[in-house]
Amino acid sequence: MANAIDNTQAKYLNRDSANDANPSGFVVTPSIGATVVIGMTITSANDAPERDPKTVILEGSNDADIGGWNNPTNTWTFIAGVTNIPLFTARFQTQQFYFPNTKSYKHYRWTVLATQSDLTGTHNSCCMQVAEVELLAATQSNPCGQTAFVEQPVDTPALIGSPATFLAKVNGPWTVQWLRNAQPIPGANKLSYGTPPMTAAGDTNLYSLAIVGCQTSQVVRATLFTPSATKSIGINFRGQGANGTPTYMLPDDIAGIQLQAYWNNATNGSGTTGDGASLPDSVVDSDNQPTTITVDFMSTGEWGAGVGIDSPLQRMLNGLIRTDNRPGTPGHITFGNVPAGNHAVLVYMVGIPLQFQDGDYWITGVTSVTNYVTVMNADQYKPAPGFYRGSSTNPNARTLANFVRFDTVQPLGGAGGTIELDWDTATVGGGDRGVPVNGIQLILNAPNPGTPPAVTVEPQPTVAPTNGTAVLTVTATGNNLTYQWRKNGVNLPNGGHISGATTSTLAISSFADTDVGIYSVAVFNSAGSVISKNASVRISKYNIQDALVGYWKLDETSGTLAVNAVSGGLAGNVTGTAAWMAGQIANAFSFDGATFMIVSNYTKATKGIAASAWVNVTAGTASDVIVIQNAQPILTGSSPRIAGQFQLGLVVDLNTGNLLPMAAIGIGPNVARITGTAPFPAGSWHHLAFSADGAQLRLYVDGQQVAVTDYLGDIVLPDIPYLSIGAALNLSDPNNPTSPLVPDGTDPAFMNGPLDDVAVWTRAITASEVSAIYAAGQQHNALTTVVETPALTPIPITVARGANSIALSWGAGFKLQSTGNLTPPIQWADVPNAPSSFTANTTTGTQFYRLISTP
Incomplete structure (x- = not known):
């Protein structure tokens, strides 16, 4: 949904409307609260007119929470329908529609029922797409309590x-x-x-x-603007194909880490100086003077990032050239006829929306250096625009970044030699196009700014009780560090119940639903910056059964039904031979390599998901194994696909033949997948679990984390309702959607051996919960016997010492008391006029202070 309402030409694309087979759309909750919407605008995307909307409806809801675009538990009221939308006569054309409405709603659902397929002369077999949707509300005066x-x-x-x-x-x-x-x-x-x-x-x-x-x-x-005495050459890649491209920089646009005007616009996906099509015959420097330096570049193609086109920085970052979406297809940019000296190369990369990819960027001059990054995509960039440097030389310690810098680069071959940038996609399946370069600067004889910050201890996922305090910390190295904490990519201010937003420790007191989100911190110094990994911060009820939507204890002794212990949950139906036996916890079901279970429906996840099971796979199993999944037959980001929510199982290492633990989740058009590196023990009982919290997907064996990967996004709304246990299923006739489900003909992934205590949650479970479930199972106790208690939260207090004073400050939810001595009975008294800070004079004798929580 982010690309549909973002004030840019970034494309919102939804494949549910392929062939107009299904409606598609999104839900939006205005940040200003309930509003009266009286109209809408729709802006066509950059291409494919057959994908434009033809019939649209708008609905409103005042439910407390929205579980997703098509969640059956939400109530929606029809507001307006726009039918037979006229054909858009141009790309990025905006049409306006108004309708009578006097009722305010907290949430709005925008749905396309039909596209312009065939009316344009082309059949729409792909999707629905728009560049922008605006919901229009009439305001007579600004509501000052809501403005920001x-x-x-x-x-x-x-x-x-x-x-x-x-x-x-x-x-x-x-x-x-x-x-x-x-x-x-x-x-x-x-x-x-x-x-x-x-x-x-x-x-x-x-x-x-x-x-x-x-x-x-x-x-x-x-x-x-006064140009730097240190000359630079800037190349902007205009892009093509989507998201507001082609985007050309203007001669007076000033942008870059080293600010400069007179950027050279490069067209096409590959080209060279003087080819008459891609670059001018002579590139100009930051003083608009022609140079003898040449530029040659090659990539897989052009595209657009969708960050906007309104400012010089947006224009510099909107277009891009890219590699292919798999490793081994690098692109290159080569500067030729470079004078002798110690130069700097700055490479800018903001990726395509909804793509989550790692990239390798390396420079070759006299020496070669590689920086390993996780490329910041446009969705991650737009909430807090700025430059975030990647400087890791370790492929196993990548940081989220939108630029890399190489210093002290000398041309290969000496004066008149070359400096070459190469880059490649390092992620398999992170998107349908590879990692980008949006722009590049060659800075001649540039001073080295020094060492940028590095995060040594990442913020960790955190839970807190309602009205409790959540605390996040980061440890970083570097000189003269400054900090900026972010929620969902947006910079956080200090004030109210938030303290430490510009320090290494963030505290959120009186924690509420509105504080739930994905947090990170940017750390800066004069040499650059680094962004920590994301950390999910959530409210916890400290109840292992919270959001438990499926719990098949498998304690039956006969029959073909596996009862779901969750109230209202559906049973598992056995197809094949029902075999019950003693398990890790009471009884278990034994799979024979041909039998499986189907649960016809379950409550779907939206923000987080987790699953857990005790597994005793037969020794010698040499094929993939599905423990439980919502997938048909597997999760894939390739098109065409059948969207599913998760997989938990084992996969065969083709090199060693070992079974490795595996989990995957569906997120938007992509899939996040992790595999453990150590073989999963066969022939005995072991616990297998995964958890996804919106920031990381984590995999556990016997209570210990064995793999983790970062991701960002909600769990996809699946195309299929069911769960399969013990096998991967598919339609007997993939071309006939009404044909029965059977084990997949290519890779059925049958379970061979018993399973016990299988569970699914529509929330993330914490590492301590996984450990507690494992510990309970070791004692042959069900997961429902786990008892949780909130952890003690340190009081968020900051102490600053002056020459004759000590300044104290703290978050909301506490009051300050003082006493002159600690001899019982201690007489504590409230300190007046000190709701969140107090300065104590240290020259007037001894005084003791304490903070206590307030209701």
């Missing part, structure tokens, strides 16, 4: 004769007004404003943006 800046304007440089363009983002359809020296600028009522052209005298005015009647942004300046 999402992005503040910043100081902006400009060349003589060019305007400085300020940009801002707000969290709703608010009336805004730009101010010059605190006075309204006539007609400046949009989120962007261009100043008069810069003069040699500069611009002494102070600019700001007001959300009318509510709040005003920080004050910013238009600055006269």
Whole structure:
């Protein structure tokens, strides 16, 4: 959904509407709360008019929570239908539609019932797509309690004769007004404003943006740009094919880590200086002077990132060239006729939306250096735009990044030699296109900025009780570090119940549903930056049965039904030979390599998912094994596909023949998959589990984590309702959707041996819960015997010592008390006028203080 409502031309594509077989769409919850929507706009995407919407309906809901676009537990009210939408006559064309509506809703569901398939002369066998959808609400005045800046304007440089363009983002359809020296600028009522052209005298005015009647942004300046004395050559890859491309930089666009104007626009996926099609005959430097340096580049093709086209930085990062979506197909960019010296190469990479990929970027001059990164995609970039450096030289310790920097690079062959960048996709199956280069700078004789920060201890996933305190910490190395914590990619401010947002420790007191999310921290110094791994922070009920939607204890002694111990949960139906035997916990079901179970339906996951089972696979098993899955027959991101939610099982290592533990989840159009490296023990009982929390997919054997991978996104709404236990199923006739389910003819993945205590949750389970389930099973006790208690949470307090004072500050939910001595009975007294901070004078004798929680 992010690409459908993001104020950019990034494409939103939904394959459910292929051949108009199914409706498709998304759910949006306005951040400003309940709104009265009276209209909508639809902007066509960059290509394929047959995929444009023809019939759209809009519905509203005031349910407390929404479980997904098609969750049957939610109640939706029809608001409006737009039928027979006229054909879009151009790409990125916007059509507006208005309708009578007077009721406010918390959530909106936008659904396409039919596309323009065949009406354009082309059949739509792919999907539905749009560039942008806007829901329009009428506001007579700004509701000041709800208004906020999402992005503040910043100081902006400009060349003589060019305007400085300020940009801002707000969290709703608010009336805004730009101010010059605190006075309204006539007609400046949009989120962007261009100043008069810069003069040699500069611009002494102070600019700001007001959300009318509510709040005003920080004050910013238009600055006269002075090019660096260190010359650079910038190449912008304009892109093509999607997401607002082709995107050309303007001559007066100023962008880059080393700010420069006069970027050279490169067209096509491959080319060379002077070829008459891809680059000018002579590339220019940052002073707009022709150079003798040549550029040659080769890639698999062009595409677009979809970060926007409104600012110089957006234009620099929107287009891209890319590799293929598999390792072993590198691209290259070669600078030729490079003068002698110690140069720097800066490579910018913002990936395609919904793609989660690792990339290898290496530079070759006199020496060769490789940086290993996880490429930041456009969805991850847009909430908090900025530069985040990748500097890891260890392929097993990648960091999320959108640029890499190589310093002290000398041309191969000496003066007049070459410097070459190569890059390659390192992830299999992370997307349908490979990793990108959006732009590149060669900085001649650049000073080395030093060592950027490095995270040595990552934030860990955290749970807290309602109204409790969640604490996240990070450890990083580097000089003069600064920190910025982020929630769901958006920078967090200090204030209210949040403290430490710009320190190494973040504390969130009075934890509530609105605080649940994916947290990370960016660490900065003058040499660059690094982003930590994501950490999920959630509310816990400290009840192992919370969100347990399937629990097949397999304690029966006869028959072909495996009872689901969860109230209202469906039983497993045995197909084949029913064989019950003694298990790890009471009884178990023994699979014979041809028998399987089907659970016809289960409650679907949306945000998190987990599964657990005791497994005793027969020694000598030499084929893949499915323990339990919602997949048909496997999870795949390739098209065509049948979307499923998860798999848990064992896979055969083709090199060794060993069985390895495996788990996978479906996330949007992609699949996150992990495999353990140690063989799964056969011939005896062992515990197997996985958990996915929105940030990481983790795999466990016997209570210990054996594999983990990062991902980002919700669990996909599946195309199939059922669970299979003990085998991978498929239609007997894949071309006939009404044909019966049978073991897959290519890889049935039969279980051979007994299973016991099989469970599925529609939430993530913590590492401590997995360990407790394993410990209970070792004592032959069911997982429902696990008892959980909230962990003690440290009080979030900051202490700063002065010459004659000590300053204390703390998060919400506590009050400060003091006493003059600790001799019983201690007489504690509340400190007045100290709701969240207090400064104690250290020259007036001894005083003791404590913080206690408040209701």
